[in-house]
Amino acid sequence: MAPKRYSYSDVKKMTDSFRNKIGQGGFGSVYRGKLPDGRLVAVKLLNISKEKGEEFINEVVSITRTSHVNIVSLWGFCYESGKRALIYEFMCNGSLEKLIYDEDPLRSWRHLAWEKLYQIAIGIAQGLEYLHCRCNTQILHFDVKPHNILLDEDFCPKISDFGLAKLCHRKDGVVSMWDARGTMGYVAPEVFNRNFGQVSSKSDVYSYGMMILEMVGGRKNINATASRTSKIYFPHWVYKRLELAEDLGLQGIASKEENEIARKMILVGLWCIQTDPSHRPSMSMVINMLEGSIEGLQIPPKPVLSSPPRSPADSSISALIDI
Template sequence: MDTYPAQVSIAAIMVLGAIVCCFFWKKQNQSRQIEEAFLVNYGPLQVRRYSYLEVKKMTDSFKEKLGQGGYGSVYKGKSNDGSLVAVKVLSKLKGNGEEFMNEVAAISRTSHVNIVSLLGFCFEGSKRALIYEFMPNGSLDKFIFDANTPHKNHHLGWEALDRIALGIARGLEYLHRGCNTRILHFDIKPHNILLDENFTPKVSDFGLAKICNMKESIVSMACARGTAGYIAPEVFCRNFGAVSHKSDVYSYGMMLSEMVGGRRNINAEAEDTSEIYFPHWIYKRIELDEELGLPSIVNEEDKLRARKMIIVSLWCIQTDPSNRPAMKQVTDMLEGSVDCLQIPPKPYLSSPPKSTADSSTTLVSIQ
C-alpha cells in the first residue's frame, strides 16, 4: 500500500532534478553565448578560462581574504606553477555578464609595466572570478588615507610618490594611445592602483572600462560611470563638454591631489571651511606662493616635487575638458622641471557637494 506514495516521491525528485539540471544548463549555455559574442567582437581572448572548481582549489576554498569592495572579495591564491595570484570573486552581479566580459576583454589585450596582468577568468553562470598577478603591497589608498593610523607613518616619501604618480600616468597614456584599441578606464582612484613588491604602480579594475576605436575621440554613454569624487563633470552633465579620454585625466588629477594632500579631497570634518575641499585650499597657497603646509616635507627637493604634483593635478581637474592636458603631456610635465610649469586657471567647480565624498563605484542614469 505504500508503493504509490513512494513512486510519487521518486517522480517528484526526478522532476526537480531535471528542472535544476535544465536551469544549470541554461545558465551555462547563456555564459557560453555571451563569451562567444565577445569573441566575435573582440577576437580571441589571450587569457585562460578556469572552472569554478579550479578557482576554489587555487584559493584553498577562499581561505585568505585580501580585501573587499562593492564588487565582491579578493582572495590570495596559488597557481599550478606555485606563483601567487589574487582572485577577485564577484558577488554583486550586473546583467548577464556583459560587463564582466568587458573587463576581461579590456584588460586581456594590455601589456604594460603599469597595468596589472590578468592571468585568467572564471565564468560559469553566476560564478565569476578574475585571476590577477599578486600585488604584495596592496592598493595605494592605504598609503594615502592615514586618518585611522595612530602614528600616521604610512607616508611613502615624496620621491616615491612622484615615481608612483609618473607610473600611473604612463599606464593611462598606454591605455589611451598605446593599445591597438583605445581603452578608457572611467574608475581611476587610489583603491584601483595596486603596488608590487617594489612599489611599482599598476592600474587595475577595468569593470567600467570602455573599449573604443583609436579614431574615436568622443564616446557616447547612456549612464555616468565611476566613483563619486573622481568623476569628471562632463560625465554627469554634457553641458561641460564631451566625454573622452580627458575624463580619465580628470579622475587622475583628483587622485593625484589626494596623493599630495595625504587625505581625501573632501573632508567634511575640517575645522576651517576653506579646508573642506583640498584642491581649492591648495590652489590658494600655490597662487599666493605660500608654504604648502603638507606632511613629511623635509627638504627643498620634497617641496619642488610636491609643488610640481600640485600644479599637474590642478591642470588635470580643469572643468573644461579641452583645457586639460592629455596623459602624454602629464607624463612630460611630471618628468620635467617645476620651473617650466605655469599655474593653471582655478577650476571653477571648486566645492562639490559633500555627498560626493562617498567612495563607492556607481553607475548613474542621466536623462
C-alpha cells in the same frame, strides 16, 4: 598571453576554499591564492547580477588587449554556472589608498617617501597614456582612483579594475555614453552632465588629477570633518596657497627637492581637473610636465567647480556641481 579559463573547482582549490580574504568591494570579494606552478594570485570573485556579468565580460575583453608594466596582468578567469572570477597577478603591497590616507592628524609621517610617491604618479600616468594612445584599441578606464592602483614588491604601480572601461575606436577619443560611470569624487563633470563637454580620454585625465592631489594631501579631497571650512575641499585650499605664494603646509617635506616634487604634483593635478575638458592636458603631456622642470609649470586657472560643500553634511557631489 591570453588568460586561461579555469573551472570553479580549480578556483576553490587555488584559494584553499576561499580561506584567505584580502579585499571586499561592491563587486564582491578578493582572495589570495596560488596557481599549480606556485605563482601567487589575487582571485576576484564577483557577485552574481546582470550588471556584474556585463562588467565581468567588459573587464576580460579590455584587459586582454593590454600589455604594459603599469597595467595589472590577468592570468585567468572562471565563467561557470553563474560563478564568475577573475584571476590576477598578486600584488604584495596592495592598493594605493592604503598607503596614502592617514586618518590620524597627530602623525607627522607619510607611508611613502615623496620620491616614491612621485615615481608612482609617473607610473600611473604612463599606464593611462598607454591605454589612451598605444593600445591597438583605445581604452578609457572611467574608474581611476587610489583603490584601483595596485603596487608590487617594488611599489611599481599597476592600474586594475577595468569593469567600467570602454573601448574606443575613434581617433579623437570621444565616446557616446548613456550612463554616468565612475566613483563620486573622481568623476569628470562632463560624465554626469554633457553641458560641460564631450566624454573622452580627458575624463580619465580629470580622475587622475583628483587622485594625485589626494596623494599629495595624504587625505581625501573632500573632508567633511575638517576643522576649518576652507580645508574641506583640498584642491580649493591648496590652490589658495599657491595663489598667495604661501608655504604648502604639507607634512613630511624635509628638503627643497621634496617641496619641488609636491609643488609639481599639485600643479599637474590642478591642470588635470580643469572644468573644460579641452583645457586639460593629455596623459602624454602630463608625463612631460611631471618629468620636466618645475620652472616650466604655470599655475593653471582656478577650476570653476572647486567650491567646497556648504556644510559638512553635504555629499561629495555638492563640491562638483556647486558653481
